[in-house]
Amino acid sequence: MQAFEYVALDKSGQPHRGTVQADTDRQVRQLLREQQLLPVEIRRLTGDMTDSGHKTRKTGLKRGELPLLIRQLSTLVAAGLPLEQAISTTIEQSEQKNTRKILMELRSRLLEGHSLARAMRQFPRAFDELTVTTIEAGEESGHLPEVLDRLAAYLEEREDRGKQSLMALMYPLILVITAIAVVSGLMVYIVPKVIQIFERSHAQLPAITRALLALTDWLSRYGWLLFSLIAVALLAFSVALQNNDMRLKWHALLLRIPLVGPLIRTAQAARFTRTLGILTKSSVPIVPALSLSAQVVNNLAIRQAVDQAAARVREGSSLNRAVRESGQFPPLTVRLIHSGEQSGTLSDMLERAASAQERDVSHRLNTLVSVMQPVAILIVGVLILLIVLAMLLPIFQINTLLT
Numbered sequence: 593m594q595a596f597e598y599v600a601l602d603k604s605g606q607p608h609r610g611t612v613q614a615d616t617d618r619q620v621r622q623l624l625r626e627q628q629l630l631p632v633e634i635r636r637l638t639g640d641m642t643d644s645g646h647k648t649r650k651t652g653l654k655r656g657e658l659p660l661l662i663r664q665l666s667t668l669v670a671a672g673l674p675l676e677q678a679i680s681t682t683i684e685q686s687e688q689k690n691t692r693k694i695l696m697e698l699r700s701r702l703l704e705g706h707s708l709a710r711a712m713r714q715f716p717r718a719f720d721e722l723t724v725t726t727i728e729a730g731e732e733s734g735h736l737p738e739v740l741d742r743l744a745a746y747l748e749e750r751e752d753r754g755k756q757s758l759m760a761l762m763y764p765l766i767l768v769i770t771a772i773a774v775v776s777g778l779m780v781y782i783v784p785k786v787i788q789i790f791e792r793s794h795a796q797l798p799a800i801t802r803a804l805l806a807l808t809d810w811l812s813r814y815g816w817l818l819f820s821l822i823a824v825a826l827l828a829f830s831v832a833l834q835n836n837d838m839r840l841k842w843h844a845l846l847l848r849i850p851l852v853g854p855l856i857r858t859a860q861a862a863r864f865t866r867t868l869g870i871l872t873k874s875s876v877p878i879v880p881a882l883s884l885s886a887q888v889v890n891n892l893a894i895r896q897a898v899d900q901a902a903a904r905v906r907e908g909s910s911l912n913r914a915v916r917e918s919g920q921f922p923p924l925t926v927r928l929i930h931s932g933e934q935s936g937t938l939s940d941m942l943e944r945a946a947s948a949q950e951r952d953v954s955h956r957l958n959t960l961v962s963v964m965q966p967v968a969i970l971i972v973g974v975l976i977l978l979i980v981l982a983m984l985l986p987i988f989q990i991n992t993l994l995t
Contacts, residue, residue, distance in 0.1 A: 598634045698712065726739060779979070912933055
């Protein structure tokens, strides 16, 4: 069966759009007529061909939808439903147009005898290589329900950690942006009008007031130039990071920054060990699992270390030795990997290392945010205090002269 997209009119002339599965265009028209719809346009969903001869689609899933989709399939398959029926049930529950298209295409490929992993490879924007390879290993080993359950849990945890990190940094970010807006408004619009009153008295203004007045005048004249230069610098920096060598140097520099570097290293190590743990537990060979785990590492310096570790393992080195020689992973990770290799429980030790690192990341992030909040408030308070003093000191000076 093929997936078709259609446009049809009902009895009142209102257009209806959707997708349907059928063998031919004629069957689609028949199905629409049975629903009292007049077919206007019918188009078969097609895609580009890959080197292996499989069609690929450019359709993707919305952010956060992949964990939900895998969890639904995991629950339905674990309940004993055949995979094709589980996908059909998920299609009925889906409210997103693109998701329905993807699921209908997956169901068509399954009915043709393809595996789920092979069908998913047609949608690289919807299913990353980690998801496809894990499912492929589950299908080959005959433990697809267990693999889907572990994969769903992993994707949900990854999504939750991303949201938690964003929410933790949201308050300090809003505070800094608000402070910049308030101070800029005071400096550009309020302070000059207040200072003009004191200048008319021809009195000698305090040094802090003169300095603030000079800064305000400079911002009024050249502030646009300053912000333009900052924007150009940020744009140039963004363009420079498109180069792999520059991005590698920048990522390596980030790892050497106090507080920030250890946080990044621990977070990336947690992503790596968690991914490697779920892959090895899903019966993926260690070398391909290392290569796939490197893809979830965002920092290029650490990703390069993982690639080098994979090369050493391919040459016959043990995993703990390869990871230790990379110099990019916490000692706890190296020790747990060593224990896992010695006891034959590598997957369990990797997941334990990931859990410990994730707790460490959460603790470090909370500590960093706890430090940032009072520091940001202190800086804003000092700036506002200086502005208030610059405006009040001339008032005190005039009152002194008058008395």
